[in-house]
Amino acid sequence: MSAHMSPANLSLRLDEAQRLNPAFATLIGPTPKPDLSLADWLASLDSGDLDRLKFSRVELEAHLLALIQDAQGFRNPVTRIKSLRILGGRDKTGAAENLDLDLRPGAIVSVVGPTGSGKSRLLGDIECLAQGDTPSGRRILIDGEIPDPARRWAASGKLVAQLSQNMNFVVDLTVGDFVEMHAECRAVDNPEQAAAEVIACANQLAGEKFSAATSLTQLSGGQSRALMIADVALLSTSPIVLIDEIENAGINRRQALDLLVASDKIVLMSTHDPILALHAHKRIVIAAGAVLEVIETSDTERAHLATLEHYDRLMSELRENLRHGARLETLPLPFGSLE
Ligand SMILES: Nc1ncnc2c1ncn2[C@@H]1O[C@H](COP(=O)(O)OP(=O)(O)O)[C@@H](O)[C@H]1O
Numbered sequence: 136m137s138a139h140m141s142p143a144n145l146s147l148r149l150d151e152a153q154r155l156n157p158a159f160a161t162l163i164g165p166t167p168k169p170d171l172s173l174a175d176w177l178a179s180l181d182s183g184d185l186d187r188l189k190f191s192r193v194e195l196e197a198h199l200l201a202l203i204q205d206a207q208g209f210r211n212p213v214t215r216i217k218s219l220r221i222l223g224g225r226d227k228t229g230a231a232e233n234l235d236l237d238l239r240p241g242a243i244v245s246v247v248g249p250t251g252s253g254k255s256r257l258l259g260d261i262e263c264l265a266q267g268d269t270p271s272g273r274r275i276l277i278d279g280e281i282p283d284p285a286r287r288w289a290a291s292g293k294l295v296a297q298l299s300q301n302m303n304f305v306v307d308l309t310v311g312d313f314v315e316m317h318a319e320c321r322a323v324d325n326p327e328q329a330a331a332e333v334i335a336c337a338n339q340l341a342g343e344k345f346s347a348a349t350s351l352t353q354l355s356g357g358q359s360r361a362l363m364i365a366d367v368a369l370l371s372t373s374p375i376v377l378i379d380e381i382e383n384a385g386i387n388r389r390q391a392l393d394l395l396v397a398s399d400k401i402v403l404m405s406t407h408d409p410i411l412a413l414h415a416h417k418r419i420v421i422a423a424g425a426v427l428e429v430i431e432t433s434d435t436e437r438a439h440l441a442t443l444e445h446y447d448r449l450m451s452e453l454r455e456n457l458r459h460g461a462r463l464e465t466l467p468l469p470f471g472s473l474e
């Protein structure tokens with residue numbers, strides 16, 4: 136499997152490391168032993184040193200490895216995978232599901248089907264890298280193999296980021312502190328700047344603006360969803376992103392999708408929104424707990440998107456106007472022209 140960073144990387148000497156990435160110089164400081172390896176330096180730190188550096192030992196190890204990768208050209212290193220393969224299980228009646236779907240990075244897949252058909256179940260199977268041990272009996276392979284059991288429950292280097300239907304923050308942190316904390320966990324060079332980028336991006340996605348000083352608990356549903364999408368697209372190292380019913384959220388859905396597409400991840404999103412469904416390269420149709428069909432979005436369908444988006448914009452304008460007290464005496468064209 137992918138970029139499981141080997142501890143061998145920490146055999147680099149301190150002076151070599153400092154030459155490789157100036158960030159090491161700031162971190163390590165003037166050292167009397169430039170020929171010490173990073174591993175030995177890490178081992179030599181006591182809890183006072185770690186406190187001063189504001190890292191736990193495990194975090195610092197991850198940070199050192201990330202600095203090396205950074206210098207080698209991977210800013211914000213994403214765990215690389217080559218393929219996500221979904222093997223069929225059974226539908227709700229127990230009948231076999233005929234499915235063998237292989238997805239590659241950059242793939243955008245929508246999941247459609249009536250409420251209760253099993254869309255969230257499919258996303259859940261991918262999130263937990265199911266091995267025939269969920270109600271659907273599906274199995275998930277990464278790069279053609281059964282993922283390492285440790286990977287299924289790992290908190291860091293996670294393969295899958297899930298944006299769930301309910302996003303209720305219970306912690307009382309400001310948006311700025313929260314995102315900066317994430318940036319630090321993910322060993323980004325300049326957490327403060329990364330946090331500012333995430334917040335700016337989230338503000339583009341959300342209708343109503345918020346700032347770094349806004350408390351998480353004050354965010355609306357749309358704002359918190361926008362924040363999570365920006366966070367996943369810009370900071371997450373997970374190569375797979377799952378989105379459950381994004382349209383419930385009062386955000387610019389298209390823009391959010393474009394942002395995720397640009398991050399070269401595998402994106403699966405369940406949706407009832409025809410525009411989002413057709414924007415995907417493929418759509419998985421679910422019925423009674425099983426995948427019924429996988430449809431490639433055709434050129435004709437893509438061509439129809441422009442028209443659908445036109446009507447969608449008209450509906451949004453109408454919705455906004457009514458929200459702000461407008462009266463609907465006459466129907467705007469082309470709704471009116473349909474009479
Ligand atoms: N293949 C399956 N076998 C057994 N139960 C299933 C299967 N697929 C879905 N379910 C169950 O059916 C219920 C509805 O599925 P869910 O994924 O929540 O539907 P949706 O997200 O499409 O509304 C859930 O309890 C889910 O666990």
Ligand SMILES: [Mg+2]
Nearest residue numbers: 254255256379
């Ligand atoms: Mg659901």
